[in-house]
Amino acid sequence: MNKVSVIIPMYNSDKSIRRLLNELSEQTYQNSEYIIVDDGSKDESYSIVKKYIEETHDNRFELYHQENKGVSSARNLGLQHASGEYLIFIDADDKIEKLFIEKYVNKIKSTKSDITIFPINVISSLSSDKDKIVINNSLINKDNITVKDLLSNIFAGYIDTYLFGFIFKRSLWKNVFFNERIAYKEDYLSICTILFNNVNCKIVSGSEPYYWYCDNQFGLSGVYTKKRVEDGLYVSKLIVKKLCSEKSALYGLAVGACLVAELESINFAVDSDDDKLFRKHSDEFINLFKKAKFVSKKTKIKRQIQYFLLKSNLYKISHYLKRK
Known part of the structure; x- marks a missing residue:
């Protein structure tokens, strides 16, 4: 069973992190390492995770702490500690289904691909899915996606570069890190860089969403800083x-x-x-x-x-x- 590194940056997530810890613990795919990086949270997030690990004795969980440097820095620290063959990113404020990791791994393994992309459920609140929409479904269930195809869909706005919609071979991230000077489109830049560096990599897509992205700006437009x-x-x-x-x-x-x-x-x-x-x-x-x-x-x-x-x-x- 191939090992999967799951990187979870965390900042002030004490209202959602307990639920995510339980969802990670209940995953049907067992050979995983959960790398949680606390990015200088000012709430109880770090204490909650630390206590959970001590009480469950679940050695799949690894907890790291750094002063607040931003999500890119937290993910980079996670990359430094990742040891799995495959790589998945999760946000601490979202939720996942029990089959999330298993489905991602089975698809990338069975197709012998380098990258697999999955659709994503988008909701405005973790307490309700009545306004759910599904994104990243323009390439559903395709097993011969070229780098040009994927980049074309990204540039056209049909595919969002939310990291949790992908599973990667970790080898693709060799010498690739998140730009810590930017706080927006850092995922976009990293994924494009990987695709530019691996023009012949094999890319496939799944057909069903297993990740629930909670977009607090759901339904709003024109929110700029x-x-x-x-x-x-x-x-x-x-x-x-x-x-x-x-x-x-x-x-x-x-x-x-x-x-x-x-x-x-x-x-x-x-x-x-x-x-x-x-x-x-x-x-x-x-x-x-x-x-x-x-x-x-x-x-x-x-x-x-x-x-x-x-x-x-x-x-x-x-x-x-x-x-x-």
């Missing part, structure tokens, strides 16, 4: 620059994805009443638009309208009206 928009744009531009230098066929799709990051910056500038920032990112959007490619006609038309509104100085009015 300066750090978020800066990090998102930094990552998007980094990927565009790399693909441009390689004259990749994916360059146009990456530019299309970068337009979304530019729009987040534009909307943040409008909401912050920062005209200088608005003009800067408006000009960048207009210049990038001509280089972009789009998978769907609907997305292309949407970006064309946004391009027209920015060119004709009508975007702010449109944005304000949408907020009403």
